[in-house]
Amino acid sequence: MDIFLQQIINGLVQGSVYSMVALGYTMVYGILGLINFAHGEIVMIGAMVALSVIQLLTGAGFPIFFILLISLMLSMIVCMILGYSMERIAYRPLRNAPRLAPLITAIGLSIVLQTLAMMFWGREYHSFPLLFTNDSVHIAGAVITEVQIIIITVALVMMGGLLILVHRTRLGRAMRAVAENPSAAALMGVNSNSVISITFVLGSALAAIAGIMISANYGIVHYLMGALLGLKAFTAAVLGGIGNLRGAMLGGLLLGLIESLGAGYIGDLSGGFLGSHYQDVFAFFVLIAVLIFRPSGLLGERVAERA
Template identity: 50%
Template sequence: MFWQQLINGITLGSTYALIALGYTMVYGIIQLINFAHGEIYMIGAFVGVVAVTVFQLNIFIALFVAMTVCIIIGVSVERIAYKPLRRSTRLAPLISAIGVSIFLQTLMTLIAGPQAVGFPQVINDQLYHIGSVTVSKVQVIILILASALMVGLQLIIKYLRIGKAMRAASEDYDTASLMGINVNRVISFTFALGSALAAAGGVMVGMYFNSIHPLMGVMAGTKAFCAAVLGGIGSIPGAMLGGLFLGVAEVGGVALGYGGYRDAIAFTLLILVLLFKPTGLLGRPIQRKV
């Protein structure tokens, strides 16, 4: 039972981790909580459905299309809703983020309707038995894709020039700009990366649960934000760890008979971590940029 629930929790937690990475990267550079990020995840799921059902694309091509569309949307949101407010008070971009979130939720509800939409079974699922543990083919694909994306992100951040620029901007983007770094380009690239990962998470959740709806980004985004804070907001490894930890805790709570409280588990963990380790599991105090 333990190992079975651990696998299930890691599968769910990997999708939380993908969304949490967007929160933590954006916060690490411009100190903004992008509350519209959950809606980017939702749009990615819907684009994946359209790509698979209407255009009859392979699921991996559909995943790429969803990531591309969400990159365009994410960068556009940053340019329109956040960039003009970058030098304003801290509250102004936060209100703008909430407004964008509500706008995208309402727009998708008008387009697709408020009801849930079935995600077609795009993979001939089969079960693999390893001792007493049963793993589905869909779970294996989700774990491989999520791991590949997270490893790819780490390689970008550590070894590519744009990744080094992101790290410099996260320390102090004013000083980084004085040293020749195009901060606007770095911020746009950060939103693009986060949006692509969120879209991938949306498609994976659709594959896993076979159902999506226009408000799915609200709770998933909130839980991913909790995961980012659990791991340490601004820390990329922390976001990954926080997402996995949250997924395992949520599935474990359901297995113990507390299914009715599965959403409360995330917020309880958040409160406990903030009480005893306010910077998160792997976080460090971030100097306020003025």
């Protein structure tokens, strides 16, 4: 029971990070129908920038809360600028190009960002400083650390905020209009270019936060961390139904849970044949199974073929 609960907690923590990153994929996909393959790298850059800021400010005697706030702000700003310029440079010129062209520029960007990060921060694993006491809460035999509580809380607040933004505000309405039909939205006076830019900026801000969250949870930062995380988050977005915000949140949480429960129990399930390194296999099998039965993901709208 306590192991089960522990795996649930770990899964929720991991899952909320996936959800935050998945939102970035899903927002861009919803509006442009484009897989922003470089999104994972933004998460990594966010973590790296935060790391540098924290390292810079730590010795100077500032209160921890202040350091955290500054590093968060700066890493969000850097990521937002990055997201914005990415769209301007690599995606906007290709908006009417064949569907796969922006995929290749995204891959190119991904390589460039990884390499730049490697040149800047080196190839080694950095330990991400512990910002809080290592206090933890015990619930029914399971342990949840303060950092994990904060991660889940922040993620929930952010996701709630995003939903309100998209569904209750003028900007959100414009975003949904552009997603539905860019040219009609333009005719109605929506500046679709700026809406698209804002989408990228918002997704990048979430990515920055997610980057800090995951680094704080594992205590490690590495220049290649974005690739696998991005892949998982994209999987989560598809699992939930890509283009659907609630789907990305649900998909992320589910993927986190599936992974951690899978890793915990896969050995028992397969009679000891498969070890916990099959965790990823488990996640992908679930994804494939879900898509076979629900081809548009869990919450994706069933696109009636328009004949």
